[in-house]
Amino acid sequence: MAxxxxxxxxxxxxxxxxxxxxxxxxxxxxxALTLVGAIAFFVGYLLQDIKLAVYVGLAGxxxxxxxxxxxxxxxxxxxxxxxxxxxxxxxxxxxxxxKMFR
Amino acid sequence: MYSSVVRLQNTFGFFTTVAFVVAxxxxxxxxxxxxxxxxxxxxxxxxxxxxGRPHYYSSKKEEYAIIKFSLDADLSSxxxxxxxxxxxxxxxxxxxxxxxxSGQNATNQAVIWDSIITSPSADHxxxxxxxxxxxxxxxxxxxSIDPNRGKLSLKNQRxxxxxxxxxxxxxxxxxxxxxxxxxxxxxxxxxxxxxxxxFWKWTTLRNNLSKKFKLPxxxxxxxxxxxxxx
Numbered sequence: 001m002a003x004x005x006x007x008x009x010x011x012x013x014x015x016x017x018x019x020x021x022x023x024x025x026x027x028x029x030x031x032a033l034t035l036v037g038a039i040a041f042f043v044g045y046l047l048q049d050i051k052l053a054v055y056v057g058l059a060g061x062x063x064x065x066x067x068x069x070x071x072x073x074x075x076x077x078x079x080x081x082x083x084x085x086x087x088x089x090x091x092x093x094x095x096x097x098x099k100m101f102r
Numbered sequence: 103m104y105s106s107v108v109r110l111q112n113t114f115g116f117f118t119t120v121a122f123v124v125a126x127x128x129x130x131x132x133x134x135x136x137x138x139x140x141x142x143x144x145x146x147x148x149x150x151x152x153x154g155r156p157h158y159y160s161s162k163k164e165e166y167a168i169i170k171f172s173l174d175a176d177l178s179s180x181x182x183x184x185x186x187x188x189x190x191x192x193x194x195x196x197x198x199x200x201x202x203x204s205g206q207n208a209t210n211q212a213v214i215w216d217s218i219i220t221s222p223s224a225d226h227x228x229x230x231x232x233x234x235x236x237x238x239x240x241x242x243x244x245x246s247i248d249p250n251r252g253k254l255s256l257k258n259q260r261x262x263x264x265x266x267x268x269x270x271x272x273x274x275x276x277x278x279x280x281x282x283x284x285x286x287x288x289x290x291x292x293x294x295x296x297x298x299x300x301f302w303k304w305t306t307l308r309n310n311l312s313k314k315f316k317l318p319x320x321x322x323x324x325x326x327x328x329x330x331x332x
Contacts, residue, residue: 030116037123041127041128044183
């Protein structure tokens with residue numbers, strides 16, 4: 001029981017996502033942070049208020065952190081399908097490093 | 103990006119890059135704002151030279167010039183969204199006796215008065231007491247730029263600093279002029295002083311010299327001791 005809870009806590013802390021999710025989160029972070037920077041500059045420049053620019057930039061960055069860091073379900077929609085453990089014979093004519101596996 | 107910690111690190115890493123680039127663009131945006139500072143009037147109103155000591159226990163006596171002046175200037179165009187504060191100062195300048203070949207400075211220059219004008223975005227940093235701070239903040243409440251901040255109008259202003267010279271002699275010095283300087287201190291970017299030539303949208307500060315004047319002889323003290331010439 002305790003081990004199960006510990007395992008869940010570890011998974012929650014590690015927050016692993018699948019490969020497609022990693023690709024998606026990288027794109028999201030780069031695009032969103034660039035947009036936040038651009039919006040912060042233009043809001044500040046148009047209203048001539050540098051404090052506002054700083055607050056917009058920090059608030060937007062906080063939102064991006066919230067979007068990117070937790071393992072949201074939409075980063076885990078393409079889980080890796082592992083082969084089952086044992087029981088399966090390797091296919092014939094499998095070549096690894098020029099060596100024939102039988 | 104497979105785990106939360108890695109995503110945290112990568113996101114923060116890119117945030118620092120974005121912050122740096124935005125700061126660089128803000129610094130560059132200063133060039134788009136025209137700077138047209140002007141001086142209406144800079145003149146001396148009262149000149150005095152007295153003898154004194156650099157500090158209480160000093161046995162050395164030096165001459166000190168006390169130069170009162172009037173100044174009208176409009177530096178409000180130096181305040182943009184990126185201006186943190188403006189440092190304004192007035193110097194007195196006079197040529198050296200021997201010129202540049204004498205081992206002395208070719209021009210003697212000493213600050214007689216200065217002032218820090220904060221932008222409303224930096225009012226909380228001003229070195230003021232609580233009451234003056236409240237007054238300063240109220241003077242620009244709700245404004246990110248206050249065009250009144252850069253307008254200077256001083257009448258018969260006492261100097262902050264009495265000036266002397268390494269030789270200890272300033273009395274009857276000729277060809278002294280007052281010069282107004284400014285130094286713009288931005289939130290991000292480089293410090294800029296009043297430039298010598300026009301630079302695109304930034305014009306140089308014209309008319310920022312007073313007329314040449316001569317410092318008076320030492321004011322005789324009433325209780326002057328006999329034979330205190332050394």
